[in-house]
Amino acid sequence: MLFYMKQTMKFNILVVILIALLNACSIGGKLREDLKASSYDYDPPSKANWRKLGERAGSDIAFANPKSGATILINSTCFRYQDSSLKSLSKNLLSPLGKYEIIKQENREINKRKALWTHVKGEIDGVTVENILLVHRKNQCLFDFALLSPLAIQKADQLAFENLVNSFRYDRWIK
Numbered sequence: 001m002l003f004y005m006k007q008t009m010k011f012n013i014l015v016v017i018l019i020a021l022l023n024a025c026s027i028g029g030k031l032r033e034d035l036k037a038s039s040y041d042y043d044p045p046s047k048a049n050w051r052k053l054g055e056r057a058g059s060d061i062a063f064a065n066p067k068s069g070a071t072i073l074i075n076s077t078c079f080r081y082q083d084s085s086l087k088s089l090s091k092n093l094l095s096p097l098g099k100y101e102i103i104k105q106e107n108r109e110i111n112k113r114k115a116l117w118t119h120v121k122g123e124i125d126g127v128t129v130e131n132i133l134l135v136h137r138k139n140q141c142l143f144d145f146a147l148l149s150p151l152a153i154q155k156a157d158q159l160a161f162e163n164l165v166n167s168f169r170y171d172r173w174i175k
Contacts, residue, residue, distance in 0.1 A: 035078040040143075043167035045072060045160035070149040070157040072164060078141040086116035089135045093144060097122030097129070111169055113138045132161060138170050 044052065045063050050072070053062040063072040086107075094100055100122030108115045115136035122129055130153045134145040145168075147153060147161040 040076070040168065040170040042074070042164050042169070045164060049156070050160065065157055065160075068149065068154050068157055070147060070153065072161055073144070073146040073148070074164075075144045075146075076141050077144075086114065086135045086137065089142065089144075090116050090118045090133060093133050093135070093146075094118070094120060094122070096124055097131075099123050108134070110134070110136045110165060111138055111171075132158065134165055136168075141170065143168070143170070 044050070045065075049067065050063045050065050053064055053071075059073045059075045061074045064070070090105075097120065100120050103119040103121060105116065105118045108117050113136060115134055118133045118135075120131050120133070122131070128151055130149050130151065132147040132153065136143045136145070145161070145165050147157060149157060
């Protein structure tokens with residue numbers, strides 16, 4: 001039990017670090033305030049299993065599943081990274097993982113635009129993690145979606161993440 005508590009505490013600290021990196025200037029810059037998408041729509045995960053955390057370390061929104069320890073994050077950045085490929089942006093999101101193995105990477109269509117889905121296992125500071133990242137660009141905004149999990153991702157958590165991502169809609173322009 002004590003080992004699990006230590007692992008969970010380490011994982012929570014690592015989630016905060018990863019969130020900060022998701023919000024950072026990933027391509028060779030320093031942390032800074034960016035324009036966020038004004039609003040977007042999505043179907044949140046089930047309230048029975050997920051708790052809305054609001055903003056965490058600069059993310060737009062975060063949800064946590066207390067039973068599994070998984071976290072879902074959404075982050076937006078507008079008017080930046082327009083010349084960067086989705087693949088290079090995804091690779092930058094993987095930088096906190098010293099060693100990692102890409103389980104699956106594929107192009108998907110989200111909200112009528114191309115997105116890159118990356119399922120990865122890795123290690124952060126000696127803690128094994130499994131993450132699914134999705135990078136999506138629409139109307140001059142870049143959206144990062146992340147499912148972060150200590151150990152292995154549970155099927156129910158992945159389904160909740162996929163439902164949220166597939167329901168995502170952003171049809172506005174920044175004002």
